[in-house]
Amino acid sequence: MLPFAPFLIPxxxxxxxxxxxxxxxxxxGADVQAVYQSIYRGAFGTWFSWQNTLTSAAPLxxxxxxxxxxxxxxxxxxxxxxxxxxxxxxxxxxxLVLVDANPWVALAGMALAAMLTGGLLIGLVGWLRHGxxxxxxxxxxxxxxxxxxxxxFLVIGPLRDPETLNKPSTHHIGDTHMLGAxxxxxxxxxxxxxxxxxxxxxxxxxxxxxxxxxxxxxGNVRAALLxxxxxxxxxxxxxxxxGAAAGLAGMVEVAAVHGRANTSLNAGYGYEGILIAFAARxxxxxxxxxxxxxxxxxxxxxxxxxxxxxxxxxxxxLQGIIFILILASEAVxxxxxxxxxxxx
Amino acid sequence: MSGDTIDWxxxxxxxxxxxxxxxxxxxxVSLGECLTEKSGRINLGxxxxxxxxxxxxxxxxxxxGSPWLGVLAAGATGVLLGFVHALLCQQPRVNDIAVGIALMxxxxxxxxxxxxxxxxxxAPHLPAxxxxxxxxxxxxxxxxxxxxxxxxGVILAPAMAWFxxxxxxxxxxxxxxxxxxxxxxxxxxxxxxxMLATMAGGFLAGVGGxxxxxxxxxxxSEGLSSGQGLMAVALVIFARWDPVRCLYASLLxxxxxxxxxxxxxxxxxxxxxxxxxxxxxxxxxxxxxxSSTRVRSGMPGSLAAR
Numbered sequence: 001m002l003p004f005a006p007f008l009i010p011x012x013x014x015x016x017x018x019x020x021x022x023x024x025x026x027x028x029g030a031d032v033q034a035v036y037q038s039i040y041r042g043a044f045g046t047w048f049s050w051q052n053t054l055t056s057a058a059p060l061x062x063x064x065x066x067x068x069x070x071x072x073x074x075x076x077x078x079x080x081x082x083x084x085x086x087x088x089x090x091x092x093x094x095x096l097v098l099v100d101a102n103p104w105v106a107l108a109g110m111a112l113a114a115m116l117t118g119g120l121l122i123g124l125v126g127w128l129r130h131g132x133x134x135x136x137x138x139x140x141x142x143x144x145x146x147x148x149x150x151x152x153f154l155v156i157g158p159l160r161d162p163e164t165l166n167k168p169s170t171h172h173i174g175d176t177h178m179l180g181a182x183x184x185x186x187x188x189x190x191x192x193x194x195x196x197x198x199x200x201x202x203x204x205x206x207x208x209x210x211x212x213x214x215x216x217x218x219g220n221v222r223a224a225l226l227x228x229x230x231x232x233x234x235x236x237x238x239x240x241x242x243g244a245a246a247g248l249a250g251m252v253e254v255a256a257v258h259g260r261a262n263t264s265l266n267a268g269y270g271y272e273g274i275l276i277a278f279a280a281r282x283x284x285x286x287x288x289x290x291x292x293x294x295x296x297x298x299x300x301x302x303x304x305x306x307x308x309x310x311x312x313x314x315x316x317x318l319q320g321i322i323f324i325l326i327l328a329s330e331a332v333x334x335x336x337x338x339x340x341x342x343x344x
Numbered sequence: 345m346s347g348d349t350i351d352w353x354x355x356x357x358x359x360x361x362x363x364x365x366x367x368x369x370x371x372x373v374s375l376g377e378c379l380t381e382k383s384g385r386i387n388l389g390x391x392x393x394x395x396x397x398x399x400x401x402x403x404x405x406x407x408x409g410s411p412w413l414g415v416l417a418a419g420a421t422g423v424l425l426g427f428v429h430a431l432l433c434q435q436p437r438v439n440d441i442a443v444g445i446a447l448m449x450x451x452x453x454x455x456x457x458x459x460x461x462x463x464x465x466x467a468p469h470l471p472a473x474x475x476x477x478x479x480x481x482x483x484x485x486x487x488x489x490x491x492x493x494x495x496x497g498v499i500l501a502p503a504m505a506w507f508x509x510x511x512x513x514x515x516x517x518x519x520x521x522x523x524x525x526x527x528x529x530x531x532x533x534x535x536x537x538x539m540l541a542t543m544a545g546g547f548l549a550g551v552g553g554x555x556x557x558x559x560x561x562x563x564x565s566e567g568l569s570s571g572q573g574l575m576a577v578a579l580v581i582f583a584r585w586d587p588v589r590c591l592y593a594s595l596l597x598x599x600x601x602x603x604x605x606x607x608x609x610x611x612x613x614x615x616x617x618x619x620x621x622x623x624x625x626x627x628x629x630x631x632x633x634x635s636s637t638r639v640r641s642g643m644p645g646s647l648a649a650r
Binding site: 146334 | 449451453455566614615620631
């Protein structure tokens with residue numbers, strides 16, 4: 001295979017997507033070159049836009065892990081959205097209980113509660129898959145809807161702060177307990193969490209016996225069972241780690257952005273995470289640049305709307321095109337691998 | 345509502361009417377999904393087909409003045425998206441679930457993008473049959489206002505079951521869905537059959553979308569679909585890959601979806617959002633119950649093999 005194929009092919013796919021997208025907005029009557037410039041300016045052009053991009057990338061890194069980790073086992077979990085929602089809800093509730101505690105204790109409690117709830121949700125998906133043979137894609141999708149319904153019910157009903165009129169929300173966790181920014185930037189600590197979690201998981205996969213066992217289960221379940229690996233426990237744990245990452249994204253959204261739990265939690269971070277996981281070929285380190293790229297698209301969508309009068313769905317179209325070409329590039333990978341196989 | 349007691353008859357009638365109205369798009373997407381899955385492929389992108397169909401159907405109906413042309417256009421966009429799905433899936437190592445999610449994002453994005461100018465104008469609606477004119481009860485009359493597309497769907501479900509059971513083409517689709525090798529041994533073109541099944545399934549999902557914009561809830565807006573296309577996959581599992589059971593399942597899901605609004609209409613507002621989750625909880629419970637027997641009767645073999 002080409003030496004840099006794992007990096008090169010997705011990059012070519014993204015470049016091709018940008019060309020196709022240019023054709024699309026051109027047909028829609030926009031000035032193509034100016035649109036490209038706006039995307040660049042809005043995403044990476046200035047320090048201000050870099051800060052926006054990295055802030056948007058923070059939850060995306062974490063939700064991508066929710067799909068990428070179970071993918072190593074051959075499972076396709078799409079429950080990131082639900083894990084963000086329940087994680088954010090648990091974080092807000094914990095924050096309200098610990099409202100008088102030391103800020104460090106409160107933040108740690110919120111993060112733990114979010115990771116535990118998100119982890120249990122996706123862990124349940126894994127357990128249902130292994131123990132009861134329930135398709136993990138469908139069950140995680142259903143959990144998304146159920147989680148959103150529970151969130152809507154709670155923030156509109158029993159947990160509602162009566163002062164939130166337009167957007168029903170829980171009570172505020174208190175300004176002193178909000179997650180701070182990195183240094184003197186406007187990037188909140190969620191970005192740091194994302195980086196640390198991606199790095200830790202990479203080490204776990206690459207350098208530990210556990211990572212080896214995961215790859216073994218992903219490679220051949222029967223062989224893993226025969227060699228005495230606790231496959232059920234591994235499936236549960238890996239799914240739980242993925243869910244915990246997405247749950248942490250929910251905590252970040254609550255503790256760093258909104259200060260409350262409300263329906264802004266299901267802003268599509270979970271679904272975009274699926275796309276990023278596939279674009280990064282489920283590699284924890286590759287998720288970091290991919291999340292920054294897609295964070296940039298998110299950050300530039302406002303500028304695209306303002307400068308070119310394009311609808312807000314424009315960035316959705318770009319995401320869709322990129323996702324499709326990335327998947328098509330998988331086929332190129334497969335062909336290359338096959339050629340290499342027959343040459344050897 | 346009389347005093348403190350809830351008018352259960354009204355709730356029941358409203359749920360019944362809602363089952364038909366809310367259930368019709370479920371019926372079309374689930375029949376489409378059933379057709380695709382029988383050929384051995386899962387199309388999770390029908391949500392994209394549904395939203396695209398809703399937008400295209402509304403646009404064409406508005407421009408041409410004919411809602412039926414709109415339905416046709418909606419189906420055509422579904423065929424197109426189905427074609428892209430099938431084309432990508434037949435490449436080596438490309439995962440059909442991932443392609444489905446990609447097409448869901450692209451279809452939704454394109455529909456929102458192109459549909460921007462359609463939010464204001466009002467297109468002609470699909471006609472409905474007034475089967476309740478004999479009754480004095482306004483609730484019952486409203487419930488029995490049945491759309492023509494629903495009747496088409498009701499006829500289509502047993503027709504599709506017959507198609508699978510008794511026609512050469514039906515056998516071809518089932519064989520391809522059961523085993524690639526067996527199909528090749530029979531001289532069938534596996535990818536070709538799957539492509540046709542995915543495109544036809546896409547057509548039906550597009551028609552389901554046209555129902556959303558041209559009848560109920562009607563109009564074009566970005567919040568038109570609430571995940572009916574994604575639910576199709578769960579519905580087909582629920583119906584165990586049987587078109588006639590897809591009809592029952594769609595009505596059940598429609599009824600479950602109508603429960604919250606129906607209770608709200610008689611003044612019960614508590615737990616509105618929890619009732620909205622009823623269809624999802626129901627599907628999950630049924631999937632867990634169905635899997636415990638370890639036998640997935642009706643599941644196409646090539647889906648079970650993974």
